[in-house]
Amino acid sequence: MLTQDEMRRIDAIMLSHDYNQAAVIAILQEVQKEYRYLPEDALCYIAKGLSLSEAKVYGVATFYENFSLEPKGKYVIKCCDGTACHVRGSIPILEEFRKQLGVTEKNPTTEDMLFTVETVSCLGACGLAPVITVNEAVHAAMTPKKAAELIAMLKEEAADEN
Missing domain, CATH: 1.10.10 (Arc Repressor Mutant, subunit A)
Known part of the structure; x- marks a missing residue:
């Protein structure tokens, strides 16, 4: 209601x-x-x-795929798994995000509603592969290490806002 x-x-x-x-x-x-x-x-x-x-x-x-009927976190992380990103290692990046945040494909949002991790077919930035977005901000040439650093930075940013 x-x-x-x-x-x-x-x-x-x-x-x-x-x-x-x-x-x-x-x-x-x-x-x-x-x-x-x-x-x-x-x-x-x-x-x-x-x-x-x-x-x-x-x-x-x-x-429309951009609409969601399920609650999402403050930070929506979209991992591209299109051909260019996939061949350049998008799966280990996705796995690192999920490991860092304790989420799964079935349960993509953290309990504190801070993060949601999704895969998308293409972000349209193949030349930057592997690429992810966080709330529309593009992060190019991702690696699992950069993914872990990004999560730490976003957690710090969220803590500073509170």
């Missing part, structure tokens, strides 16, 4: 798009930016606000 504050924030997002049904993707993107995923209650609220069926909004949310 959404709080009054959450409903006000979602209303503000929908208002910024004039409650236009054609803007459903942009609205979902902004809501996901707020939550780091799309909560079911938010999808229902958006459907009502845009006068769309819940099935329609859910269909949009599940069609």
